Amino acid sequence: MKLYDRYIMLETLQVLTVGTFAILGIFYGTAEFKNVLDMMTASGLSLHTVLTIMALQLPTGMVYSLPSGVVMAVMLVLIRSSRDCEVMALQLLGVPLLRVLLPFLVMGLISSVANFLVSEYAAPQCRDLARRLFIIAANKAQRPFPDRTELRLEEISLDGRVTKTSKIIELGKEENTEAGQDKKVMGLVCFDLTNTNVVKVICASSAQWRNCAWTLYDGRIFDFFDTSKGSNNTSGSAVQMHFASMQLPFVAHTDSTIGNNFQTTLDKSTGELLENIKFIQSKGVPVPPYLYLQYYRRFSYPLSCFFLVLAAAPMVLFRKRKGPDFSLIYGGFLIVSFFLLQEVSLALAVNNRMEPALAAYLPLILLTGSGFFLTILLKRG
DSSP states (O other): HHHHHHHHHHHHHHHHHHHHHHHHHHHHIIIHHHHHHHHHHOOOHHHHHHHHHHTTHHHHHHHHHHHHHHHHHHHHHHHHHTTTTTTHHHHHHTOOOOHHHHHHHHHHHHHHHHHHHHHTTTHHHHHHHHHHHHHHHHHHSSSTTOOEEEEEEEEEOSSOEEEEEEEEEEEEEOOOOTTTSEEEEEEEEEOOOSSSSSSEEEEEEOOOOOOEEEEEEEEEEEEEEOOOGTTTTSSOEEEEEEEEEOOOOHHHHHHGSSSSOOOOOOSSSSHHHHHHHHHHHHOOOOOOHHHHHHHHHHHHHHHHHHHHHHHHHGTTTTTSSSOOOOOHHHHHHHHHHHHHHHHHHHHHHHHSSSSSHHHHHHHHHHHHHHHHHHHHHHEEE
């Protein structure tokens, strides 16, 4: 049996590696490839920078692809063993089902540990580095987002939704400049919506992207007051000043945006997510369900590598005699169901229809329970 264990684990490891990178490659070859092209054209980044940012997303992609890779490895190895009558020979010798699955369970446990280590110590750090690299590269470009005539500075919630638009910049036609020179546009209007009672409008006849900031020339600043909200100013609007040149204050110091701003839950480790939860609780504010869900998923996703092996246990019994083999269909069903249940549980948790902890472990509970139930039925049959 020790020879059998080494043989199965080595074969499973090979298929697991190929299967995980195959799933990851399908994802990066479709959605991520389009994102790369959009990033290059929209932000003006070089191909080298874009590919570096893309490579830094690989650890996160591996965390999400590894559970499906485990199912694929177990499925393909069991199908091969079943067709070669290896599993049937072991069962005829009286080897129990759990002992046949032991090397797969050990490989699932190793995958769970590896998944947790990557999700805790590699993926958040790589994503944070990619975020910082994108901000620095975009600000150092000749002009960030060269194809856009409107730029928005938005506040993003933890679940990725836009909660507030603080500033809007409308850009005029780009002036032709020599290669290597800073880009210049003919006309710029900035709407500052930070204060709900006052809308500040900055108009300039021309603007130039220089030293990581928009430098404005020959412009005016206007304030528009909302008198319906109790403002003491009843003049409606006033010209505050005329300037020959100035920098927009919220982009003049772009290094300050590289810190903790624009971070998502994927950019933080488990400890940082727990600190965020405790901080929000200390302020007496309800913790967003999405934040709870992402915290619990840091544990449920690695555990899925192990429990999906248990869910795949019925594949051992599908080919007890000659006849149709449904192992491939069942394995595909597990992979599709896992991703589908992840999205369903996410929607239920975010909309307060289910507790985040239950939503994080719901796919494992349903698939593992279904695997045990199907195993009992097949053994009795």
